[in-house]
Amino acid sequence: MRKLYIFLLLLFVLRGIGAQPFQNIILDNAIYVNDIHSVKLTLEGLGFGQPILILNSGKKLWLRFDDFQTDFRYLKYTLIHCSHDWKISDLSQIEYLEGYMEDDIKDFSYSFNTIQSYVHYELLFPNEYINITKSGNYILFVYEEDPSKPVLTRRMMVVEPMQAGIQGVVKQATNVADMYTRQEVDFVANTGRYAVRNPSLYLNATIMQNGRWDNAIIGLKYRFGKPGEYSFDYDDNQNSFAGGAEFRTFDIRTLHSNGDRIVSLGYKNGINHAYIFEDKMRPFGAYETNNTLKGRCFYRNSDFSGKNREDYVEVHFSLRPDYQILDGDVYVFGELTDWQIKKEAKLKFNPDINYWETVLYLKQGFYNYQYVYVKNGTNIVDAIYIEGSHWQTGNEYTVLLYLQDEGDIYDKLIGFIYLTIKP
Numbered sequence: 511m512r513k514l515y516i517f518l519l520l521l522f523v524l525r526g527i528g529a530q531p532f533q534n535i536i537l538d539n540a541i542y543v544n545d546i547h548s549v550k551l552t553l554e555g556l557g558f559g560q561p562i563l564i565l566n567s568g569k570k571l572w573l574r575f576d577d578f579q580t581d582f583r584y585l586k587y588t589l590i591h592c593s594h595d596w597k598i599s600d601l602s603q604i605e606y607l608e609g610y611m612e613d614d615i616k617d618f619s620y621s622f623n624t625i626q627s628y629v630h631y632e633l634l635f636p637n638e639y640i641n642i643t644k645s646g647n648y649i650l651f652v653y654e655e656d657p658s659k660p661v662l663t664r665r666m667m668v669v670e671p672m673q674a675g676i677q678g679v680v681k682q683a684t685n686v687a688d689m690y691t692r693q694e695v696d697f698v699a700n701t702g703r704y705a706v707r708n709p710s711l712y713l714n715a716t717i718m719q720n721g722r723w724d725n726a727i728i729g730l731k732y733r734f735g736k737p738g739e740y741s742f743d744y745d746d747n748q749n750s751f752a753g754g755a756e757f758r759t760f761d762i763r764t765l766h767s768n769g770d771r772i773v774s775l776g777y778k779n780g781i782n783h784a785y786i787f788e789d790k791m792r793p794f795g796a797y798e799t800n801n802t803l804k805g806r807c808f809y810r811n812s813d814f815s816g817k818n819r820e821d822y823v824e825v826h827f828s829l830r831p832d833y834q835i836l837d838g839d840v841y842v843f844g845e846l847t848d849w850q851i852k853k854e855a856k857l858k859f860n861p862d863i864n865y866w867e868t869v870l871y872l873k874q875g876f877y878n879y880q881y882v883y884v885k886n887g888t889n890i891v892d893a894i895y896i897e898g899s900h901w902q903t904g905n906e907y908t909v910l911l912y913l914q915d916e917g918d919i920y921d922k923l924i925g926f927i928y929l930t931i932k933p
Contacts, residue, residue, distance in 0.1 A: 531657040531658075532590050532598060532649075532651065532657065534658075534660075535649075535651060535657075535660050535663055536663060537590075537592060537596050537597070537598070537649055537663070537665075538596070538663065538665060538723060539663065539664055539665055539723070539848050539849070539850070540662065540663045540848075541661075541662050541848070542660040542661055542662060542663075543577075543654075543661050543662075545577050545578040545579040546575055546576070546577055546578075546661060546662055547575065547576045547577075547578065547628070547822075547871075547873065548574075548575060548576045548809060548872075548873045549573075549574075549575040549662055549664070549848070550572075550573070550574050550575070550809075551571060551572070551573050551650065551664045551666060552571070552572055553569060553570070553571060553572065554569065554570040554571065554572040554634060555572070556572070557808035557809070557810075558803065558806040558807070558808050558845070559806075560667075560721055560908055560928075561664065561665070561666040561667065562666070562667045562668075562669060562908075562926060563636075563642075563666065563667070563668050563669070564668075564669050564670075564671055564673075565642065565643075565644075565645050565668050565669060565670060565671050566671050567671065570634045570635060570636065570637070571634070571635055571636075571650075571666060572632070572633070572634055573587075573631075573632065573633040573634075573635075573650065573652075573664065574630065574631065574632045574633075575630075575631055575662065576621075576628040576629070576630050576631075576873070577628060577629045577630075577631065578626070578627070578628050579629070580620070580627050580628065580629055582618065582629065583629075583654050583661075584614070584654060584655055585614065585615040585631065585652055585653070585654055585661060586612050586613065586614055586615065586652070586653055586654075586655070586656075587612065587613060587615055587633065587635075587650060587651060587652045587653070588603070588607075588611060588612040588613075588640075588651050588657075589603075589606070589607060589640065589642065589648050589649070589650060589651070590648060590649040590651055591603075591606045591644065591646055591647070591648055591920065592646065592647040592648060592649060593646075593647065593920070593921050594646075594647065594714045594716065594728070594729065594910075594912035594921040594923075595714075595728050595729055596647060596665070596728075599646070599919070599920045599921070600919045600920065601644070601919065601920050605643075605644070606642065606643055606644040606646075606920075607640055607641070607642065607643065608640075608641040608642075608643050609638070609639050609640050609641050610639050610640055611640075612640075613637075613639040613640050615631055615632075615633050615652065617631065617632040617633065617634075618630065618631045618632070619817060619818055620818065621818045621819075621820075621821075622816065622817070622818050622819055623814070623819065624818075624819065624820070624821040624822070625780060625781070625782060625821055625822070626821055626822035628818075628822075630817075630818050642668055644668070644920065644922075645668045645669055645670045645922045645923045645924070646667075646668060646912070646920055646921050646922060646923050647665065647666075647667055647921070647923065648665075648666045648667070648668060649663050649664070649665060649666075650663065650664045650665075650666055651663050665723065667910060667923055667926070668923060669923045669924070669925065669926055670922055670923060670924050670925070672703055673924060673925040673926070674699055674700060674701045674702075674703070674704060674911055674913075674924045674925035675699070675700035675702075675925065676697055676698070676699050676700070676909055676911060676925050676926070676927040677697060677698050677700075677927075678695065678696060678697025678698070678909055678927060678929050679695075679696055679697070679929065679932075680693050680694070680695050680905075680907055680929045680930060680931045680932070681693070681694050681696065681931070681932075682694070682901045683747075683750050683901065684744075684745045684746075685745065685746060685747065685750070688747065688750065689901065690900070690901055691752060691753060691894075691899040691900065691901060692747070692750045692751060692752055692753060692899070692901060693750060693751055693752075693753045693901055693903070693905065693907075693931055694744075694749060694750045695717050695749050695750070695751070695907050695909065695929060696741075696742065696743040696744070696749065697715075697741075697742050697743075697909050697927070697929070698739060698740070698741050698742070698743070699713075699715070699732070699739070699740045699742070699911050699925065700738060700739055701713075701738055701739075701740065701913070701924065702738045704913055704915075704924055705915070705916075706737070706738075706740075706913060707915075707916040708916065709732060709735070709740060710731060710732075712913060712914040712915070712916070713731070713732060713740060713911075713912070713913055714728075714729050714730065714731070714911075714912045714913075714921070715727075715729075715730040715731075715732075715742055715909060715910065715911050715912070716728050716729075716730065716908075716909070716910040716912070717730065717749060717751075717907055717908070717909055717910075718907065718908040718910070719751045719905050719906075719907055720804040720805045720806075720905055720906055721804070721805070721806070721845070721849070721906075721908070722805075722849045723849065724849060724850070724891055725751065725891065727748070727749060727751075730742060730748065730749060751905070751907075752893065752894055752899045753899050753900050753901045753902065753903040753905065753931075754880070754893045754894070754897055754898075754899050754900070754903050754905070755792065755797070755798070755880070755893075755897040755898050755899065755900060755903055756798060756799065756800040756802055756903055756904065757800075757802040757803070757804070757805050757844065757878035757879060757880050758771075758789060758878070758879055758880060759771060759800075759802060759876070759877065759878055759879075760772060760784075760786050760825070760876075760877050760879075761876050761877075762784050762823050762825065762872070762874050762875065762876075762877070763810050763811060763812040763813075763874055763875060763876060764811075764812045764813050765782055765784075765813065765821065765823070765874070766813055770876075771786055771787050772784050772785065772786060772787075773785050773786065773787050781824050782821060782822065782823040782824065783823065783824045783826065784823050784824070784825050784826065785826045785828075786825065786826065786827055786828070788828050788829075788830055788865070789827070789828065789829045789830065789881065790829075790830050790832065791829065791830065791831070791832045791833065791881075791896050792896070792897060792898050793894065793895060793896060793897065793898040794898060795898060797900035797902050797903070799902075799904075801904075802878050802904070803876070803878045804878070804904070804905060804906045805844040805845055805849070805878045805879070805880070806844070806845045806878055807844070807845050807846050807875055807876060807877040807878060808875050808876055809873045809874060809875035810874065810875050810876070811874045820873050820874040820875065821873075821874055822871055822872065822873055822874070823871070823872055823873075823874060824869050824870075824871055825869065825870050825871075825872050825877075826867065826868075826869050827842055827857070827867065827868050827869070827870070827879075828863075828865045828866065828867050829857060829865065829866040829867075829881060829896075830865060830866075831859070831864065831865070831866055835866070835883070837885055837886050838883050838884055838885040838886050838895075839856055839857070839883070839884055839886075840856070840857045840866060840881050840882070840883050840884075840895075840896060841855045841856050841857065841868075841881070841882055841884065842855040842857070842868060842870060842879050842880075842881060843855065843879065843880055843881065843882040843891065843893070844877070844878050844879040844880060845878070846870065846872060846877050846878075846879055847870075851882075851884055851889065851891065854868070854869075854870060854871075855868060855870060856868060857881075880893055880896075880897050881893075881896040881897060882895075882896065882897075883895035883896055901931075902931065903931065904930060904931055905930070905931060906928060906929070906930050907928070907929045907930070908926060908927075908928055908929075909926060909927050909929065910923060910925075910926050911923070911924050911925040911926065912924065
């Protein structure tokens with residue numbers, strides 16, 4: 511009895527202090543050190559994709575990134591459990607981690623025969639040192655020596671092995687005013703193996719478009735249902751997204767000849783350069799089909815085989831101003847900017863050639879991107895202003911279903927599904 515009392519007391523204390531070391535980090539995908547580049551978190555062996563892991567499946571997540579500081583860093587990592595809406599949960603680390611609460615990142619190697627020198631770090635987990643015991647949302651937190659020196663954070667999801675069934679469809683928006691520009695994500699959740707005591711309070715859904723978090727629908731409630739079956743079928747915009755347009759692409763896997771949509775390559779002042787064909791604004795054009803990576807990118811050097819042979823390139827973007835851009839700014843956007851608005855991706859007007867331009871320093875590979883508008887005084891990303899919007903666009907949607915069991919203090923992730931439009 512005494513041992514039980516001590517354990518419960520320790521658990522209570524750990525819950526009270528467990529979140530304190532993490533209060534100053536961003537519970538989102540973020541990079542805190544300027545020398546860190548090309549961060550990827552996917553399932554092991556995949557060049558791109560969502561960081562979604564099934565609990566106790568034996569699968570691993572794969573983190574990799576480059577550090578332009580070529581001196582070795584003593585890097586450590588840990589995992590932070592979060593609620594369905596990305597707040598630190600009330601669980602202590604000993605309740606969701608098995609083994610150690612933190613571990614070193616030991617796998618690193620150096621770039622080979624590249625102009626830009628870098629150290630490449632990799633991590634596979636769960637592993638023999640840190641294992642995950644509960645489903646839900648997580649932040650992978652990488653830091654240098656101790657948590658007061660953050661390096662990067664990544665969002666990831668862990669799903670229950672016995673999943674709720676989800677059936678869904680992406681279709682033209684039901685709302686007549688939006689039917690040609692928006693896509694509606696309707697789905698039904700079958701929770702038969704889970705006892706949902708209070709679904710209006712404890713059952714929540716998230717919908718993501720192309721892996722983006724900035725425009726994700728979080729905390730969506732079911733519209734109607736019966737015990738074990740809940741419908742998220744709305745006729746308004748509660749579950750719809752602007753379709754946007756198919757992503758633009760470019761290919762810098764080789765620096766020996768012009769890749770797809772590269773007009774010229776060069777080398778100047780110790781830096782590789784690649785110039786993309788001029789882009790045009792297309793807000794009112796007809797839908798143009800194009801097979802893309804849904805805004806993603808992958809890294810590869812097609813000229814040389816072997817690890818860490820990818821070099822870095824200053825990629826020059828140019829946008830022809832078919833109309834005046836007022837009261838806001840335009841940015842290059844996609845996985846190449848972490849799906850975030852970054853100052854280096856902001857276009858500036860060049861009066862000498864009458865174009866909007868910017869330059870991004872990117873690792874060799876194949877890229878998707880688009881141009882987005884952000885109105886002054888806001889942080890709302892508007893892809894329609896430059897790109898237009900079409901209901902037929904081939905976006906990919908991820909539906910995530912969360913449940914907090916009665917008496918529990920955390921949100922389980924009980925199911926997920928990928929959906930695409932079928933015109």
